[in-house]
Amino acid sequence: MSATEETVKDIIVKIVHCDREVLTPTATFQDMKADSLDMVQVLVALEDEFGIEIPDEDAQKFQNFGDFITYVDAKVAEKGNA
Amino acid sequence: MDKQPVVVTGMGVICPLGLNVKEFWAGLAAGKSGINYITCFDASNYQVKVAGEVNGFDPTKFMDIKTVERTRRPTHFAMAVVQEAMESARLDMSQEQAERVGVVTTNMLECELIAEGWETLQKRGPRKVDPLFFTKSSPSVISLHIGMFLGAKGPNTSVNSLCASGADAIGTALNFIRLGYADVMIAGGSDASLGAMTVAAIGRLGALSPEPDPDKACRPFDLNRNGFIYGEGAGLVILETYEHAKRRGAPILAELAGAGWTYDAHNITAPHPDAEAIAMRTALQNAGVKPEEVDYINAHGTSTKLNDISETNAIKMAFGDRAYRIPISSSKSMFGHLITAGGAVESIGVVLTIMNGIIPPTIHYETPDPECDLDYVPNVARPAEVNVCLKDSFGLGGQNCCLVFKRFKGE
Numbered sequence: 001m002s003a004t005e006e007t008v009k010d011i012i013v014k015i016v017h018c019d020r021e022v023l024t025p026t027a028t029f030q031d032m033k034a035d036s037l038d039m040v041q042v043l044v045a046l047e048d049e050f051g052i053e054i055p056d057e058d059a060q061k062f063q064n065f066g067d068f069i070t071y072v073d074a075k076v077a078e079k080g081n082a
Numbered sequence: 083m084d085k086q087p088v089v090v091t092g093m094g095v096i097c098p099l100g101l102n103v104k105e106f107w108a109g110l111a112a113g114k115s116g117i118n119y120i121t122c123f124d125a126s127n128y129q130v131k132v133a134g135e136v137n138g139f140d141p142t143k144f145m146d147i148k149t150v151e152r153t154r155r156p157t158h159f160a161m162a163v164v165q166e167a168m169e170s171a172r173l174d175m176s177q178e179q180a181e182r183v184g185v186v187t188t189n190m191l192e193c194e195l196i197a198e199g200w201e202t203l204q205k206r207g208p209r210k211v212d213p214l215f216f217t218k219s220s221p222s223v224i225s226l227h228i229g230m231f232l233g234a235k236g237p238n239t240s241v242n243s244l245c246a247s248g249a250d251a252i253g254t255a256l257n258f259i260r261l262g263y264a265d266v267m268i269a270g271g272s273d274a275s276l277g278a279m280t281v282a283a284i285g286r287l288g289a290l291s292p293e294p295d296p297d298k299a300c301r302p303f304d305l306n307r308n309g310f311i312y313g314e315g316a317g318l319v320i321l322e323t324y325e326h327a328k329r330r331g332a333p334i335l336a337e338l339a340g341a342g343w344t345y346d347a348h349n350i351t352a353p354h355p356d357a358e359a360i361a362m363r364t365a366l367q368n369a370g371v372k373p374e375e376v377d378y379i380n381a382h383g384t385s386t387k388l389n390d391i392s393e394t395n396a397i398k399m400a401f402g403d404r405a406y407r408i409p410i411s412s413s414k415s416m417f418g419h420l421i422t423a424g425g426a427v428e429s430i431g432v433v434l435t436i437m438n439g440i441i442p443p444t445i446h447y448e449t450p451d452p453e454c455d456l457d458y459v460p461n462v463a464r465p466a467e468v469n470v471c472l473k474d475s476f477g478l479g480g481q482n483c484c485l486v487f488k489r490f491k492g493e
Binding site: 041 | 148209210213214
């Protein structure tokens with residue numbers, strides 16, 4: 001389990017108040033019982049935590065928890081290479 | 083207009099004297115003070131040192147955690163208080179026609195949320211602004227959450243007349259019932275605006291007491307009064323037509339017999355007795371009550387130099403010589419000024435006064451003021467049969483609302 005994954009879990013659990021165990025890679029927003037406002041808050045928290053920017057058009061493609069991890073890892077790597 | 087009796091069947095309170103009606107009344111009847119040193123912000127460089135804070139309140143007992151995080155303290159208070167009020171009225175929404183149950187509340191400007199939001203916008207840009215900024219700071223927020231929680235689909239609105247707001251909300255709700263829009267109204271206010279910004283601003287205005295000793299603050303109608311004490315809290319009443327209350331076998335606590343409104347049109351910070359007196363007389367007329375029938379006045383009684391003289395003069399104008407024979411007391415002496423919620427919480431004190439036959443005192447009263455020479459029920463509660471009570475509420479800026487509560491004596 002990557003450090004990114006743990007941090008993203010921390011953020012989602014704090015904002016969405018879902019059980020940590022729910023957050024498997026295939027867990028959807030419905031599984032998390034998250035609504036659109038939760039997601040807006042999660043995205044802002046991720047941006048702040050990782051020092052990245054997540055444009056709305058990218059965020060709209062997220063389907064499940066795994067997508068967050070993949071996206072954040074890629075953004076953080078991109079930032080490191082820049 | 084059909085003036086069928088409108089009765090109070092339920093009440094809920096949170097204030098510096100306690101977290102429910104029982105604790106509230108125990109404090110009022112004992113002449114207890116809920117004022118203490120300010121802890122909700124660092125007041126070390128403020129002239130004002132004491133306030134009426136609500137301590138030991140846990141909103142998660144009344145709302146799920148996500149709703150707690152998405153709302154502010156006034157909504158937290160209101161959600162707790164509405165549950166107490168509904169329980170005491172034994173009002174079961176599953177038995178009610180949802181469109182016939184409405185809500186009128188009031189709350190104060192969310193100064194600090196607005197300041198924080200602006201700072202975020204300036205420092206971090208529009209993408210970082212809280213998407214709930216609007217719903218958290220809107221003056222309609224309490225009515226929305228109460229209506230949502232209860233599934234009450236009747237009239238749902240909010241009023242504001244600053245310090246008169248709580249009474250204003252109750253009077254407005256009375257009119258919704260009288261005009262036929264609802265059978266049941268939930269009405270009152272919730273205010274948690276006590277904070278660094280508001281105390282600084284009202285302090286600059288010179289309206290707050292600099293009294294450093296919580297055992298001496300505040301002193302309405304006393305010669306040495308020097309301003310009001312900022313407080314926080316919430317009060318809601320359940321109002322319904324007598325017919326509706328009777329049909330469902332509800333507890334009838336008192337009758338809300340009338341309301342009267344006026345505006346000073348005088349000065350943005352100084353009160354004027356003329357319009358206050360007319361508000362009193364209008365409320366009595368609206369209630370079908372003669373001035374000589376009033377046996378208790380629950381004063382606005384802020385403890386500012388100007389309010390207490392103006393109110394005293396207004397009572398004399400409205401009641402003539404009889405003003406000297408009516409017991410008058412200020413509950414603010416015990417829990418401070420709850421701003422927009424004050425008139426609602428104090429109205430609940432009035433209903434309890436009628437129910438219990440005890441007039442709560444004006445505490446901290448030591449030195450009579452020649453300009454405030456009426457009977458202010460100093461320091462000790464007074465047993466008395468109270469059948470008709472006038473509740474005064476005067477908003478900063480000159481908006482006045484008075485209510486008349488009566489012991490309910492049947493049809």
